[in-house]
Amino acid sequence: MESMTGYGTAEGRVGKGRLFVEIKSINHRFSEINVKIPARMGVLESNIRKHLSNLFARGKVDVFFKEKEPLFGGVTVTFDAEIARQYKRLLGRMKKELGIETRADFLQVVGLDRVLRVEESEGSYERLWAQIVRLLDNASRQVKNMRMKEGTHIKKDQRDRLSKLRKLVEEIGKHSDIALGRHFDRLRKKVGGGGNIVDEQRLQAEVAYLGGRQDIAEELLRLESHLKQYSELMDLKEPVGRKLDFLLQEMGREINTIGSKAADARISQRVVDGKSELERLREQIQNIE
Numbered sequence: 001m002e003s004m005t006g007y008g009t010a011e012g013r014v015g016k017g018r019l020f021v022e023i024k025s026i027n028h029r030f031s032e033i034n035v036k037i038p039a040r041m042g043v044l045e046s047n048i049r050k051h052l053s054n055l056f057a058r059g060k061v062d063v064f065f066k067e068k069e070p071l072f073g074g075v076t077v078t079f080d081a082e083i084a085r086q087y088k089r090l091l092g093r094m095k096k097e098l099g100i101e102t103r104a105d106f107l108q109v110v111g112l113d114r115v116l117r118v119e120e121s122e123g124s125y126e127r128l129w130a131q132i133v134r135l136l137d138n139a140s141r142q143v144k145n146m147r148m149k150e151g152t153h154i155k156k157d158q159r160d161r162l163s164k165l166r167k168l169v170e171e172i173g174k175h176s177d178i179a180l181g182r183h184f185d186r187l188r189k190k191v192g193g194g195g196n197i198v199d200e201q202r203l204q205a206e207v208a209y210l211g212g213r214q215d216i217a218e219e220l221l222r223l224e225s226h227l228k229q230y231s232e233l234m235d236l237k238e239p240v241g242r243k244l245d246f247l248l249q250e251m252g253r254e255i256n257t258i259g260s261k262a263a264d265a266r267i268s269q270r271v272v273d274g275k276s277e278l279e280r281l282r283e284q285i286q287n288i289e
Contacts, residue, residue: 001151001152001154001155001158001234001240001288002144002147002148002151002239002288002289003027003147003150003151003154003287003288003289004025004026004027004028004058004059004060004147004241004287004288004289005025005026005027005059005146005147005150005287006023006024006025006142006143006144006145006146006147006150007023007024007025007142007143007146008022008023008138008139008140008141008142008143008145008146009021009022009023009139009142010135010136010138010139010142011068011135012131012134012135012138013131014071014128014131014132014135015071015072015123015128015131016069016070016071016072016073016121017067017068017069017070017071017072017073018067018068018069019065019066019067019068019071019132019135020065020066020067020068021063021064021065021135021136021138021139022063022064022066022139023052023061023062023063023064023136023139023140023142023143024061024062024143025056025059025060025061025062025143025147026059026060027059027060027286027287028058028059028060030058031053031056031057031058031059031061032059032060032061033049033052033053033056033061033063034060034061034062034063035048035049035063036062036063036064036065037063037064037065038065038066038067040125041065041067041125043125043126044125044126044129044132047126047129047133048063048136051133051136052136052140055140055144056140056143056289057239057289058239058241058242058289059289061143063136063139070121071123071125071128072121072122072123073121074121077116077117078116078117079115079116079117080115080116080117083114083115084107084110084115087106087110087114087115088106091106091109091110092106147289150287151288151289154284154287154288155234157284158234158281158284159231159234161277161280161281162227162230162231162281164273164277165227165251165274165277165278166224166227168270168273168274168277169220169223169224169227169274171266171270172216172220172258172262172267172270172271172274173220175262175264175266175267175270176215176216176217176220176262176264176267215261216257216258216261216262216267219254219255219257219258219261220258222250222254223251223254223255223258226247226250226251226254227251229247230244230247230248230251233247239289240288240289241285241288241289244285244288245282245285245286248278248281248282248285251278252275252278255271255274255275255278256275258271259271259272259275
């Protein structure tokens with residue numbers, strides 16, 4: 001069992017620079033992967049998304065990349081001498097024709113940004129994918145480890161709550177048998193009118209009516225089956241969050257039906273306790289992959 005909450009980072013040499021990778025994972029009803037990378041690395045977005053989709057079946061996963069050092073080397077600065085000469089000639093003509101006297105350097109007037117060219121080194125990020133994916137996997141492993149640790153704690157608590165639910169179901173079954181027996185005895189007295197002769201036809205009709213209204217054997221049987229399936233799913237080596245959520249919904253329906261059918265205070269109290277345990281289970285399952 002694995003939760004959907006985790007965090008991991010990785011940093012290392014890639015190409016001629018250093019790359020930083022950060023992954024955050026939180027609970028989500030479906031699988032949602034958000035990739036936040038520099039625009040120039042956009043060619044890798046589909047690769048990253050596909051790779052993480054194979055690792056995380058469910059949850060909202062945010063991945064962030066940052067080049068701490070340019071992966072294709074540093075920037076290069078070049079001086080455009082021809083443009084600088086043109087600026088210098090034009091400024092000389094302006095001073096002569098307009099009669100302007102100034103000792104200011106023409107570069108101060110024009111600005112260095114007009115004659116200098118700053119260029120980042122370029123290359124193929126796809127060729128660096130093998131190095132990049134190693135960092136991505138390192139960060140992903142940290143996320144998976146956190147998710148597994150939290151999943152282990154949740155699984156233990158789920159086992160305890162399932163055990164309480166089984167006990168409640170057993171108690172409901174026992175009290176149901178006792179309650180039906182009492183009702184049956186009351187019916188015999190009622191139908192017999194206080195005498196020894198019992199109108200069997202009328203008695204059977206009353207019992208059939210009572211059975212339809214208060215017999216919860218089918219609901220208890222389905223509850224026991226759901227509890228067994230739930231326990232088995234928890235041991236599978238695959239994402240089971242959605243399946244468990246579905247079973248909890250079905251168990252909720254069964255226990256609601258029991259509550260509406262059973263005319264017994266002790267059963268009603270155990271139905272309330274059962275609903276409380278189901279709600280706690282459901283809250284935890286919202287963070288299970």
